[in-house]
Amino acid sequence: MPDSNVKQVKAPSENLHARIRPEMSEQSIAWRGKGMSPDNLRRIRKALLTLHTLETMAVEIYRFQITREDSELNRYLIIAMCNEMTHIQDFQVKLFEYGFRPTPLRWAYWVVGFVFGFTSRIRGHRAILKTGVWVESKAVHHYGQLLNAADWDHDTRAVIERDRFDEHGHIERWQTLLDELG
Ligand SMILES: [Fe+2]
Ligand SMILES: [Fe+2]
Numbered sequence: 627m628p629d630s631n632v633k634q635v636k637a638p639s640e641n642l643h644a645r646i647r648p649e650m651s652e653q654s655i656a657w658r659g660k661g662m663s664p665d666n667l668r669r670i671r672k673a674l675l676t677l678h679t680l681e682t683m684a685v686e687i688y689r690f691q692i693t694r695e696d697s698e699l700n701r702y703l704i705i706a707m708c709n710e711m712t713h714i715q716d717f718q719v720k721l722f723e724y725g726f727r728p729t730p731l732r733w734a735y736w737v738v739g740f741v742f743g744f745t746s747r748i749r750g751h752r753a754i755l756k757t758g759v760w761v762e763s764k765a766v767h768h769y770g771q772l773l774n775a776a777d778w779d780h781d782t783r784a785v786i787e788r789d790r791f792d793e794h795g796h797i798e799r800w801q802t803l804l805d806e807l808g
Pocket of ligand 2: 684710762765792793796
């Protein structure tokens with residue numbers, strides 16, 4: 627019976643759904659930038675490209691820090707990677723809403739992320755956590771600068787502030803695990 631098959635598919639929990647894959651509708655997307663000065667649009671484009679490429683780097687760092695070991699650290703690294711993937715999603719959407727495009731040069735940030743991720747992984751847990759704290763602290767600093775670098779529309783500013791809050795959470799997580807290592 628096809629109906630019973632359908633019933634076996636459970637809906638994802640609200641939280642997971644909202645966090646990882648927000649439900650999108652036509653209303654979720656807005657064309658942005660109308661009435662803004664060319665100078666402000668130029669600053670917005672530069673900032674969004676920076677955020678998009680930094681998040682690309684962050685995903686790659688965590689991706690290459692993860693090992694096959696069943697450990698608390700690996701579970702948190704996978705969570706962090708997933709969280710950074712949602713940040714890429716946020717800024718890629720905003721770029722397109724403004725009529726911009728991601729930079730074709732973002733592969734360079736992929737390479738930098740690989741180097742940071744892989745070299746810290748082979749140096750062990752402490753190096754992984756220290757790299758996390760260092761990179762996330764730089765990210766929070768950048769976020770602060772970029773929030774002031776342009777006159778943002780309300781929605782985009784809210785996204786940047788929310789993602790910056792996530793980065794604070796990452797710093798706290800890595801610092802706590804570092805402290806536990808002693
Ligand atoms: Fe991020
Ligand atoms: Fe982060």
